[in-house]
Amino acid sequence: MINTITLGRPYAKAAFEFASTAGQADAWLAMLSFSAAAVQTPEVAQQLGNPALTSEQKVKMLAQMCSGYVDDTFISFLSTLSSNDRLSLLPVVLKQFTVLKAEAESTLDVEVQTAFELTAEQLQTLAAALSKRLARTVQPKPVVNAALIGGLLIRAGDLVIDSSVRGKLNKLAEALKS
Structure with a gap:
């Protein structure tokens, strides 16, 4: 099918x-x-x-x-x-x-998950850094996710950047299991 x-x-x-x-x-x-x-x-x-x-x-x-x-x-x-x-x-x-x-407009919608709400200035700084790294105009969509504990989780298409405390704890748990 x-x-x-x-x-x-x-x-x-x-x-x-x-x-x-x-x-x-x-x-x-x-x-x-x-x-x-x-x-x-x-x-x-x-x-x-x-x-x-x-x-x-x-x-x-x-x-x-x-x-x-x-x-x-x-x-x-x-x-x-x-x-x-x-x-x-x-x-x-x-x-x-x-x-x-x-793609034609070189824009990318990016989901930014944080444990706490970001200020407009923080969001703008993050968007500028992501735009530079991804070579596209980034449109951040902030999402508050208290389960992250701290840090942030960024989803930009197929790219996932996990710098959250929850993600680091999960990596540590996996390393200890190995």
Whole structure:
């Protein structure tokens, strides 16, 4: 069985190429977000899975739900998805579109977990250091996690930097077990 990420990748790439060429990447991100949220609701998912509806009827239903939030070119994109029975992939396409947009803009969302809330100055200093190390503009998302005890845990895509007290205690425990 083919992975949904594999199925959604060409649609996300095509959507991003079209949107970035047209200078509408932000608008397309918003339209994808809205339509992806719509197809995840149980009622809409049930209608999209209804074999009695044609692909045009499914697109028309989704376009009516998203009326005012999508434009004609996006509806054409939905038609392409629907004709290939891929409307349920919109959340996957959204996720991959977001990654492509971040790569193109050289930005990276970074989750910063700390035991205590960071000040704006500390967060800005950390973002500057991470931006320098990762050669990208870093957008930190602070999360307070008291279980860390102290220090911080940074998740930037596949990179994880654990300088928390909890992480160091876990490493020490592993070393003592060996």
